[in-house]
Amino acid sequence: MPRTADLPGSAAPSAAPSAGAEAVLAGLDDEQRAAASAVEGPVCILAGAGTGKTRTITHRIAYGVHAGAFVPEQVLAVTFTARAAGELRSRLAGLGVGGVQARTFHAAAMRQLRYFAPRVLGGPMPxxxxxxxxxxxxxxxxxxxxxxxxxxxxxxxxxxxxxxxxxxxxxxxxxxxxxxxxxxxxxxxxxxxxxxxxxxxxxxGMLDFEDLLLVTAFALEEHPDVARQVRAQYRHFVVDEYQDVNPLQQRLLDAWLGGRASVCVVGDPNQTIYSFTGADPDYLLGFADRYPDAEVVKLERDYRSTPQVVGLANKLIGQAPERKSIFRLKLLGQRAEGPEPRFFEHADEPAEAAAVAQACRALVEAGTPASEIAVLFRINAQSQVYESALADAGVPYVLKGGERFFERPEVREAVVLLRGAAAGGSDPGMLVPTVRDVLASTGWVEHRPPPGGAARDRWQSLAALVDLAVDLVAEDPSTDLPRFVAHLAERADAQHAPTVQGVTLASMHAAKGLEWDAVFVVGLVDGVLPISQSLSRPDAVEEERRLLYVAVTRAREQLTLSWSLVRNPGAKRPRPRSRFLDGLVPGSSPTAPAPQRKPKRAKVVLEGEAGELFERLRAWRSSTAQAASVPAYVVFTDATLQAIAEARPTSIQELAGLPGIGARKLDLYGEDVLATVGE
Structure with a gap:
């Protein structure tokens, strides 16, 4: 860290605006201009999604430098990601401003602590x-x-x-x-x-990343000479994403400031989604209370999304409990009109994923780059069904914010165990129970998902392997364990192929700060969004609502929201769609509970001998499906059983002529069906 004596700007800078300073403000809208020209004292910029937050704060720094209010080397802008810090530096360079320190909290603390370690810790940086x-x-x-x-x-x-x-x-x-x-x-x-x-x-004698902030704050609090030197160098502060600051970061910021008020914070209370990691939005919401003379500027003109997307976002967040009027942001769409957001309900998750994959394929074929399409979900474990559906549709994809499904540690371990089990042979028709048994050996319990965190993600990943086995048996009941393991290897190999231009698959958290032309927000059912762990705490439920708001505001032009009634085909208990969609889905009420609709099933009304035979066939189907550990519809659908009961076939040839009966099912079940008919 340079010594203060080496720094320029020891004299008080002039605050008289220059022609260069005024030029920096050109092209900003009225609210952005007000924020950028507010260089005196504490400033709070409430910046809604798509309102040009980064543009505003970089122009504010550049204006302050050109106006003589800031010396570049005395400005410290702190962000949450290295990418965001790099973006700030790049834009400032484009505005003719160099020397500003734009770093993450941890990078700034490490630089300072490395310099002061001999004085504070009695030796080199640990x-x-x-x-x-x-x-x-x-x-x-x-x-x-x-x-x-x-x-x-x-x-x-x-x-x-x-x-x-x-x-x-x-x-x-x-x-x-x-x-x-x-x-x-x-x-x-x-x-x-x-x-x-x-x-x-x-x-x-080691430190972790949290210690970097804690020890740096301690150095400033307990070593007056260190505090004087740091505060002489850094006199003006900008804090991005201030709604996500945690108590440790706030403590370091207070230590940097040392009671001074030349600080500009930028945040959006509607995008507070990291409370579970310790983030405290009260620092943003209470900024005007801590600094009664603070200038508060709202940025509400959304340049990212169409008015249709903006309208849906406003309606969604407008159903949240009221905040102080000063913190209420209502976006104003600035782009040309676009299509209305679409809502789709599906029978089950595979059907939902297949529909989304086909819609992605249609967009790509119509000219939308795959990299401008995103599929957003609540938890990473939901990615597998979309990975499979996109692969089946021939649409390339990339995973954002998490490991590829087949690279997750629990999946790699499971595949190794399944490969070992397959080497010992496998009984036909026993794939699903064998997969369940192998996974159980890792501690996985099918009907007892953990309450949350990494453990639940692990459980969901292993459950997805079982679901994949069920799907394969549905397509081909003779699939055995060796073929299943080979299928897993094929999928893993396909995922390792380059997919730079692929559709983005991401959790809603990982999507924050990103944007795409077309966004599909999927899996919107209660228990997933809001996630089940949040349901006992109203504040946690509201954070889930804000998470959906973040997902919605990622879309520039096309937005699709969808949910499925059940997870697996054949499941009988429907799931309610997300409560957050009440009042958004056309025809729904914001106060009425979401309807719980059951999947449509074939209506079978048979009387006399045909009715009796139909019930016998259903009983046979139930025992057959149970023995194979597959859903009943995998054996035969109700419609096929009805056709058999009405026709009463007496030969394989007659049975083969009925709908829903192919050669494979004739081989597997033909004799049993004829025996049941002949009883």
Missing amino acids: ALVENKLRVVATAAARARLTTDRTSLRDLASEIEWAKTTLATPEDYPARAQAAGREPPFDAAAVARVYASYESAKQRD
Whole structure:
């Protein structure tokens, strides 16, 4: 870190606007111009989705520099991603401004701590923990906990949440309970692991990423000479995505400021979606209370999306509980008219995925680049059915914000075990129960999904393998385990092919900050969105609503929202569509509960001997399906059984002439059907 004496700008800069400064403001709308020219004192920019937030804050910095209010090297702009920091630097360079420090919180803290470590820590900068899971594993073992990779990931997440919210091991249990956390072990056990983890780091002389912020803040708070030097260098601060700041980051920001008020925060209360990681939107919502003289500017002109998409977004977020009027943002669409958002209900998830895949294919064939299309879902485990559907439709895709399905650790482990089981042979007709048994050996329990976090993602991934086995048996009842393993290998190989121009598959969280011409928001059922873990807490449900708002506002022109009545074909209990769609789906009411419609089934009305035979056939079908561990419709549909009951065939030839009966089903079930008819 350069010494203050080496920095330019020791004299107070002039604030007289120049011609260059006025030129920077050219091309901004009235609200952007007001925000960009507000360079004195505390400033809060409430920037709605698509309103030109990055353009505004870069022009504000450039205006301040050209007007003489800022010395570039004395400005620190902090963001949440390295990509966003790079974008800020690039745009500032385009405006003729260099020297501004645009960094993430962690990068800024690391730079400062590395410089001041000899003074603060008595030696060089400590090494950073490279493998947090390894340290957590050691701490868990000392706490006598039995763990696997999934529970270790969840423990690491809990420790990160505790540290970002400034919770110590001693007060973690009470804080976790108050926050509604669902840790992988009881809170007292997590606290023991947390304490052991901290001791292990201290013993090895290492820091983790949370420590970077904590120790830097401590250095500024407890070392006046360090504070003076840092505060002399950085006199003006800009904080992007301020709605996502956590208590640890706010503590560091306060230490940087040292009671000064030259800070500009930028955020959107409607896009607060990271409370589960420790983010606290109250810092944004309470900014005007902390700084009564703050200038608050709203950016509501949406240049990203069509008025139709904007209208739906406004209606969605307008159903949330009222906030103070100062924090209410209502987007105003600035683009030309576009198509109305579309809503689709499907019988089951595979049908929903197939419809989305075909719609993506139609868009690509009509000239929309595949990279300008996205499919957004609530949890990563939902990706598999869309990966399969897009592959079947011949549409390339890329995964954003998560590992490819077949590269996930639990899936790789399962495939290895399935391959080993297949080497020992497989009984025809036993694929699904065999897959279930193999997965059960990993600790997977079919009807007991974990409450949330990485453990639930793992459960969903393994459940998707079972669903895939069921689908293959539905297509070909003779599919055995070796053929299933070969099919998995083919899919894995296809996913490794380059798909740079593919349709983006992403979770709603991973989609934040991105945009596409066409967006499909899928899987919109209660229990998924809002996710089941949130249903007991109104504030958590509202965060789920904001997550859907983020997904909706990713679309520039075309927006499709869909849901399916059941997860798997043949399931009998329908799922209600997401409560957030009430009042959005044409004809629905924002106050009425979402209707729970059952899938349409073939209506069978037979009397006399035909009716009796139909019931016998259904009983035979039920026992046959149960023995093969497949849904009943995989054997024969009700419509086919009705045709058999009405025709009463007495030979294979007569049976073959009925609808729904092919050669394979004749081979598998023909003799049994004729025997049932002849009873």
